[in-house]
Amino acid sequence: MLCHLPYAEVPISSAEDFSRSYEITIGMAERGNAETNVRVFACVGPYPVLLLGLVERYGLPRAVEIMKAGMEGAQRLVREGKAVAIGEIGRPHFPVPPEIWDASNEIMRYGMELAKEASCPVVLHTESCDPAVMLDLASHADRAGISRDKVVKHYSPPLVLNEENHGLFPSVLASRTSVREALSKGDRFVLETDFLDEPARPGAVMNINTVPKRTKALIASGELTEERAFRIHKDNPERIYGIRIE
Structure with missing residues (x-):
């Protein structure tokens, strides 16, 4: 499973940026399948920590919109058969202010809703996990x-x-x-x-x-x-x- 992470060469400020970023991961998976005998499956989604930089530049409401647009782009790739899951999505793995935490949970749930619509799983990136977090x-x-x-x-x-x-x-x-x-x-x-x-x-x-x-x-x-x-x-x-x- 090849899970998407942000790329320094593709700064994220819009849904289109997410799409360009996802295509890099999809391309890696396709190349792996074409050039090796290993079967590679792709998982794409807006990495949770990206929210913080977007908030600094655009404010929280617009940042949430951009992250949700990234979720929609990921769902589209699943429906096209280029990816098999939405992820890594979730929330930052380090302490953040309450408003960022709440927004991260909102974005994560939106990704889950889109995954349900697309009949695919989500892969979660979160803080350190224990039964209470689960x-x-x-x-x-x-x-x-x-x-x-x-x-x-x-x-x-x-x-x-x-x-x-x-x-x-x-x-x-x-x-x-x-x-x-x-x-x-x-x-x-x-x-x-x-x-x-x-x-x-x-x-x-x-x-x-x-x-x-x-x-x-x-x-x-x-x-x-x-x-x-x-x-x-x-x-x-x-x-x-x-x-x-x-």
Whole structure:
């Protein structure tokens, strides 16, 4: 899954800017599919932290309008079959003033509403997560009318039990400790690396090949069966994103 992030070469000030930015991510996915034997799926949406810069330049009401327009552009790409999810959307991962927090939640819910219309999931970028945060996010999903299992919590701790994730789908960072804890609770999760492909931070957050390497090692050690690996890496993504993994 290739998730969209902002690009320095495309400053965002309008819906058109979002579209130009998204096309870079879509182009990367298309190139990956054309030039490698890896199947790449794209996820696009207005990155939550962009709201802060837009507020500084245009004020809060206009900034919210621009972010919502970015959501609409993302939905359009999903409907065109170029992307399979809206994300990363959500709210800043650091403390912000109450008015920014409230606006971020409003924008996030709008994205959830659009995802429901397009029959696709959302991928959420938020503050550090615990069961209370999961419950709060689930309440926003309910208000938006999107099924909780169509809400993927990016960079999630191993909150695999229903009483921990409240029906949201955790995408767990593939550290050894987190994977082992997740497996001890079940297999209703997916794994991620949060790989950034940033030259200044090579291999951050985790290297792109971590998930297959970790999976193979766990199978070899007997800690993970092939059946469970297929559920985590094939069945779960297919169910969440409505895709087919061969």
